[in-house]
Amino acid sequence: xxxxxxxxxxxxxxxxxxxxxxxxxxxxxxxxxxxxxxxxxxxxxxxxxxxxxxxxxxxxxxxxxxxxxxxxxxxxxxxxxxxxxxxxxxxxxxxxxxxxxxxxxxxxxxxxxxxxxxxxxxxxxxxxxxxxxxxxxxxxxxxxxxxxxxxxxxxxxxxxxxxxxxxxxxxxxxxxxxxxxxxxxxxxxxxxxxxxxxxxxxxxxxxxxxxxxxxxxxxxxxxxxxxxxxxxxxxxxxxxxxxxxxxxxxxxxxxxxxxxxxxxxxxxxxxxxxxxxxxxxxxxxxxxxxxxxxxxxxxxxxxxxxxxxxxxxx
Amino acid sequence: xxxxxxxxxxxxxxxxxxxxxxxxxxxxxxxxxxxxxxxxxxxxxxxxxxxxxxxxxxxxxxxxxxxxxxxxxxxxxxxxxxxxxxxxxxxxxxxxxxxxxxxxxxxxxxxxxxxxxxxxxxxxxxxxxxxxxxxxxxxxxxxxxxxxxxxxxxxxxxxxxxxxxxxxxxxxxxxxxxxxxxxxxxxxxxxxxxxxxxxxxxxxxxxxxxxxxxxxxxxxxxxxxxxxxxxxxxxxxxxxxxxxxxxxxxxxxxxxxxxxxxxxxxxxxxxxxxxxxxxxxxxxxxxxxxxxxxxxxxxxxxxxxxxxxxxxxxxxxxxxxxxxxxxxxxxxxxxxxxxxxxxxxxxxxxxxxxxxxxxxxxxxxxxxxxxxxxxxxxxxxxxxxxxxxxxxxxxxxxxxxxxxxxxxxxxxxxxxxxxxxxxx
Numbered sequence: 001x002x003x004x005x006x007x008x009x010x011x012x013x014x015x016x017x018x019x020x021x022x023x024x025x026x027x028x029x030x031x032x033x034x035x036x037x038x039x040x041x042x043x044x045x046x047x048x049x050x051x052x053x054x055x056x057x058x059x060x061x062x063x064x065x066x067x068x069x070x071x072x073x074x075x076x077x078x079x080x081x082x083x084x085x086x087x088x089x090x091x092x093x094x095x096x097x098x099x100x101x102x103x104x105x106x107x108x109x110x111x112x113x114x115x116x117x118x119x120x121x122x123x124x125x126x127x128x129x130x131x132x133x134x135x136x137x138x139x140x141x142x143x144x145x146x147x148x149x150x151x152x153x154x155x156x157x158x159x160x161x162x163x164x165x166x167x168x169x170x171x172x173x174x175x176x177x178x179x180x181x182x183x184x185x186x187x188x189x190x191x192x193x194x195x196x197x198x199x200x201x202x203x204x205x206x207x208x209x210x211x212x213x214x215x216x217x218x219x220x221x222x223x224x225x226x227x228x229x230x231x232x233x234x235x236x237x238x239x240x241x242x243x244x245x246x247x248x249x250x251x252x253x254x255x256x257x258x259x260x261x262x263x264x265x266x267x268x269x270x271x272x273x274x275x276x277x278x279x280x281x282x283x284x285x286x287x288x289x290x291x292x293x294x295x296x297x298x299x300x301x302x303x304x305x306x307x308x309x310x311x312x313x314x
Numbered sequence: 315x316x317x318x319x320x321x322x323x324x325x326x327x328x329x330x331x332x333x334x335x336x337x338x339x340x341x342x343x344x345x346x347x348x349x350x351x352x353x354x355x356x357x358x359x360x361x362x363x364x365x366x367x368x369x370x371x372x373x374x375x376x377x378x379x380x381x382x383x384x385x386x387x388x389x390x391x392x393x394x395x396x397x398x399x400x401x402x403x404x405x406x407x408x409x410x411x412x413x414x415x416x417x418x419x420x421x422x423x424x425x426x427x428x429x430x431x432x433x434x435x436x437x438x439x440x441x442x443x444x445x446x447x448x449x450x451x452x453x454x455x456x457x458x459x460x461x462x463x464x465x466x467x468x469x470x471x472x473x474x475x476x477x478x479x480x481x482x483x484x485x486x487x488x489x490x491x492x493x494x495x496x497x498x499x500x501x502x503x504x505x506x507x508x509x510x511x512x513x514x515x516x517x518x519x520x521x522x523x524x525x526x527x528x529x530x531x532x533x534x535x536x537x538x539x540x541x542x543x544x545x546x547x548x549x550x551x552x553x554x555x556x557x558x559x560x561x562x563x564x565x566x567x568x569x570x571x572x573x574x575x576x577x578x579x580x581x582x583x584x585x586x587x588x589x590x591x592x593x594x595x596x597x598x599x600x601x602x603x604x605x606x607x608x609x610x611x612x613x614x615x616x617x618x619x620x621x622x623x624x625x626x627x628x629x630x631x632x633x634x635x636x637x638x639x640x641x642x643x644x645x646x647x648x649x650x651x652x653x654x655x656x657x658x659x660x661x662x663x664x665x666x667x668x669x670x671x672x673x674x675x676x677x678x679x680x681x682x683x684x685x686x687x688x689x690x691x692x693x694x695x696x697x698x699x700x701x702x703x704x705x706x707x708x709x710x711x712x713x714x715x716x717x718x719x720x721x722x723x724x725x726x727x728x729x730x731x732x733x734x735x736x737x738x
Contacts, residue, residue, distance in 0.1 A: 058734075058735070058736055060408070060411065060412070061387040061390070061391055062387060062390045062391060062409070062411075062412040062415055063411055063412040063415075066736070068736075072734075075730065075733065075734060079730070081727075141565045142565055145565045145566050145569070146566055147555075147566045147569060147570065147575070148565065148566060148569040149565075164712065167554065167712040167713075168712070168713070169713060255701060255705055258708055258709055258712045258713050259709050259713050259715070260705075274384060276698050276731070277387070277408060278734055278735065281734050
């Protein structure tokens with residue numbers, strides 16, 4: 001086991017080795033960070049480029065691929081179902097994000113006030129975010145069920161007409177949105193709460209001395225100071241909203257329900273690639289989704305940038 | 315002895331890692347004969363017995379449940395970790411284009427067993443150029459499931475033979491239903507328009523494509539099924555519960571079985587387990603009879619042997635034993651999958667009176683239906699095409715879409731589908 005003994009430091013010849021060594025001087029550091037890059041290359045970069053290659057082919061997943069050039073993309077831009085899926089995704093995103101943000105803010109304000117069992121409430125509101133969506137879908141479909149759902153029996157009880165939540169195109173969108181809200185409201189409330197607690201108390205004190213009422217304080221102090229946090233939450237919900245899949249699939253099935261009202265972009269992609277075994281077209285849809293998300297990100301970015309630019313010019 | 319240094323240790327580790335990475339085996343567990351099946355796809359008791367019986371050959375059944383198709387596609391395109399044997403569902407025609415990925419069971423001597431199985435089922439597992447790709451597992455013969463107690467309460471025929479006579483055709487069935495619904499307001503004859511379409515098509519010998527790959531969905535069988543489904547909706551006979559195949563899509567339907575809102579349904583044999591599980595309180599109230607319009611089949615699986623199986627002959631021995639007429643009767647008794655071998659219909663194991671159906675011998679009803687099914691050609695796109703039609707029927711039924719527009723939309727969806735697939 002001589003090798004484990006400390007070696008003597010090399011003397012004179014070391015000087016000659018320096019240029020050779022310099023090249024590999026950072027090797028240990030590169031090696032240390034390499035796992036991420038290797039995994040990224042294998043599981044991140046390679047599939048991305050391969051999907052582009054795949055989009056130019058017709059492939060059923062088993063046999064040989066057939067080169068068809070841009071045919072898949074030509075089909076995609078004229079595919080009414082894909083455009084419908086884009087529309088659905090955005091409608092569901094708006095229908096879920098707007099009420100969710102308001103609700104999360106109210107909950108955060110409530111949690112920020114001096115109440116008892118704060119920790120318990122925080123856990124309770126965060127629970128939906130870590131609950132299995134599929135398990136919850138079973139509960140939700142009992143809530144939204146047309147004939148025997150809790151919601152419809154409640155509507156009938158107060159003298160309103162029952163709604164075909166899962167058989168009406170708008171009902172489906174509402175049901176999916178409610179499920180998204182339910183899942184993410186607690187998460188955003190916790191984020192908002194952190195933002196609220198980061199607002200220094202002396203600003204509120206100054207506002208009170210200046211004679212601001214609670215409503216004024218909220219709109220003039222709390223909301224502006226929460227803006228970065230709210231932007232974060234909107235960006236996060238946009239990322240999630242563009243990828244809505246599970247909620248729609250478990251509530252209305254793979255085919256997207258009546259008049260494809262529940263077909264989101266990702267659900268449509270899943271349908272084509274994994275249910276109809278058309279992997280080439282599936283890949284083309286994935287790139288279509290990519291383009292939509294890029295455009296959306298640019299719009300988002302410009303909207304976020306604008307107020308600051310205005311401030312600077314002022 | 316060479317000293318263990320850190321460097322050597324790391325080098326050895328890297329080498330082992332690299333070797334393991336390169337040498338991914340062709341089959342899922344080398345040295346064994348793996349069978350991929352899904353839950354309730356085969357009887358656990360029969361599989362256990364096979365594992366003992368074929369222990370020498372290394373028989374190793376593995377339950378991969380409902381992800382089977384995705385896993386199979388992934389392993390096939392990767393060419394590694396393939397099962398030696400695998401169950402395939404009724405979308406078997408989708409694999410015909412890649413039949414070279416499977417063993418032609420005829421080369422294993424399957425022909426000598428041909429006479430034991432239903433001819434149409436055998437044909438459904440055979441590729442257009444005559445290779446036997448899938449060995450018959452089960453079938454999905456259609457029958458009319460109905461509520462005996464409620465039929466009797468309405469003063470209508472309620473014994474299986476009488477009901478079968480009264481609802482010989484779909485038109486008779488609808489007329490019967492109108493009368494029934496007048497006596498029992500608030501209840502429905504049948505689930506939805508989709509059921510009517512699907513089971514009408516299940517009775518037709520010509521489906522959506524012909525053997526030359528031409529689309530024939532504009533012709534009589536499909537038109538007839540479409541009109542029939544619409545007429546059921548117009549007459550107000552469908553509940554529109556809209557079983558969309560989602561995890562939870564059938565909440566309403568299950569409730570309707572329990573509270574008797576759904577008076578009857580035309581369905582394949584495999585629904586029996588679901589009815590028993592979701593409406594246990596209705597035990598004894600159900601009966602079965604011949605489906606209106608005659609025998610039909612919907613669904614049913616196969617077992618195929620993949621190309622890389624090192625011992626296809628041994629694998630074939632296992633498959634043919636697992637699916638022998640005697641064992642098919644056991645599969646039916648244990649997990650409710652209906653046999654594809656006529657000898658199993660009369661097997662005492664399969665012919666147990668079922669108390670859920672008032673002591674009726676269900677195998678007799680399904681067996682009659684299974685024997686009457688006519689051979690049909692299924693194209694790889696049949697299921698997707700059928701979905702295009704039924705999606706639009708749902709739109710008509712649930713959202714009040716104009717039927718003519720619905721037909722046009724279904725047709726254009728199918729055109730796009732076939733265009734994408736390179737058929738048009």
